[in-house]
Amino acid sequence: GAVVSQHPSxxxxxxxxxxxxxCRSLDFQATTMFWYRQFPKQSLMxxxxxNEGSKATYEQGVEKDKFLINHASLTLSTLTVTSAHPEDxxxxxxSANLRSNYEQYFGPGTRLTVT
Amino acid sequence: GQQxxxxxxxxxxxxGEDVSMNCTSxxxxxxxxxxxxxxxxxxxxxxxxxxxxxxxxxxxLTAQFGITRKDSxxxxxxxxxxDVGIYFCAGHRRSGSRLTFGEGTQxxxxx
Numbered sequence: 001g002a003v004v005s006q007h008p009s010x011x012x013x014x015x016x017x018x019x020x021x022x023c024r025s026l027d028f029q030a031t032t033m034f035w036y037r038q039f040p041k042q043s044l045m046x047x048x049x050x051n052e053g054s055k056a057t058y059e060q061g062v063e064k065d066k067f068l069i070n071h072a073s074l075t076l077s078t079l080t081v082t083s084a085h086p087e088d089x090x091x092x093x094x095s096a097n098l099r100s101n102y103e104q105y106f107g108p109g110t111r112l113t114v115t
Numbered sequence: 116g117q118q119x120x121x122x123x124x125x126x127x128x129x130x131g132e133d134v135s136m137n138c139t140s141x142x143x144x145x146x147x148x149x150x151x152x153x154x155x156x157x158x159x160x161x162x163x164x165x166x167x168x169x170x171x172x173x174x175x176l177t178a179q180f181g182i183t184r185k186d187s188x189x190x191x192x193x194x195x196x197x198d199v200g201i202y203f204c205a206g207h208r209r210s211g212s213r214l215t216f217g218e219g220t221q222x223x224x225x226x
Contacts (some may be wrong), residue, residue: 004157004162006157025144033215041220042218042219043203043216044158044203044216044218045220046213046214049213057208062202091155093157093158095214101224102145102146102148102163102165102207103148103160103163104148104205105160106150106155106158106159106160107157108156109150109155109156109157111155
């Protein structure tokens with residue numbers, strides 16, 4: 001149990017375009033999902049907390065108008081990188097908590113490359 | 116920034132050796148989690164700890180929640196080549212709080 005999927009696994013886009021990444025909890029419902037960013041050889045950096053039915057909570061320094069998060073259902077959260085720039089190229093990973101415990105399960109990640 | 120100090124940063128060992136890594140913090144944590152991340156993949160949960168002093172095993176892996184609630188260690192016994200990867204500790208400082216990560220331990224196992 002506790003499987004989280006992400007789509008796409010890899011995406012290349014041109015500078016100035018927008019990219020949407022989906023995160024799904026496949027076998028459980030998640031009222032809260034998290035979006036992380038990871039640079040090579042570094043730890044995970046939390047970008048925002050996505051709450052079902054309400055606005056996301058963004059970490060300090062993360063532009064909410066650039067990284068749009070929507071958590072429309074208990075099994076789906078989306079991250080849209082708007083007007084992407086090469087510096088947005090990174091590994092984006094989502095995660096979700098099971099309702100009744102603090103175990104956080106991660107998706108397989110999405111490699112974004114902006115050219 | 117990071118509130119968990121994880122060490123060592125990297126380890127190079129021979130197959131069959133035992134491995135130990137740990138995380139410490141100046142703050143108290145309510146839960147400790149240990150993850151393994153393979154290249155190009157998301158982290159996979161290995162062990163979750165919920166009580167101070169708790170010692171939990173998962174196959175060849177053993178982790179403990181420090182009695183002071185400010186540290187945790189992960190041991191891997193009889194390492195094998197597929198143990199290669201980056202191991203992260205993580206924890207919740209309080210109920211409902213976000214997960215804080217250590218900086219990771221890169222493990223290399225030579226056959």
